[in-house]
Amino acid sequence: MLGLGGDASVPKCIDKYCQRSTWPKRASVRITEDQLRGIFIRCDTNKDGLLSKEELREAFACLGSRMPGVRAWLALQHADVNGDGFINEAEFDKLVKYTLKSGYKIN
Ligand SMILES: [Ca+2]
Numbered sequence: 001m002l003g004l005g006g007d008a009s010v011p012k013c014i015d016k017y018c019q020r021s022t023w024p025k026r027a028s029v030r031i032t033e034d035q036l037r038g039i040f041i042r043c044d045t046n047k048d049g050l051l052s053k054e055e056l057r058e059a060f061a062c063l064g065s066r067m068p069g070v071r072a073w074l075a076l077q078h079a080d081v082n083g084d085g086f087i088n089e090a091e092f093d094k095l096v097k098y099t100l101k102s103g104y105k106i107n
């Protein structure tokens with residue numbers, strides 16, 4: 001059960017990015033493109049350079065989405081241009097822009 005499918009592994013991004021200790025605490029701050037990129041990159045837990053739906057779900061969970069599965073699905077609908085179910089490097093920009101537009105905030 002060690003990580004071949006990727007599903008069973010605990011995403012490191014949760015530990016590192018959801019503590020929020022390094023982020024400004026006051027009010028809600030709009031997440032920056034750089035922060036978003038960092039989160040998505042770290043949520044590529046199997047480091048294959050592609051973001052699967054499961055990895056996206058973890059990323060949206062990190063972002064505090066209440067329905068990360070739905071968010072992941074919507075993001076794929078939007079950004080997965082070639083329809084293979086993964087976000088590759090070329091599609092990454094679209095994903096980041098799309099997510100930025102949906103206005104995530106850091107609390
Ligand atoms: Ca991956």
Ligand SMILES: [Ca+2]
Pocket residue numbers: 079080081082083084085086087088091
């Ligand atoms: Ca794709």
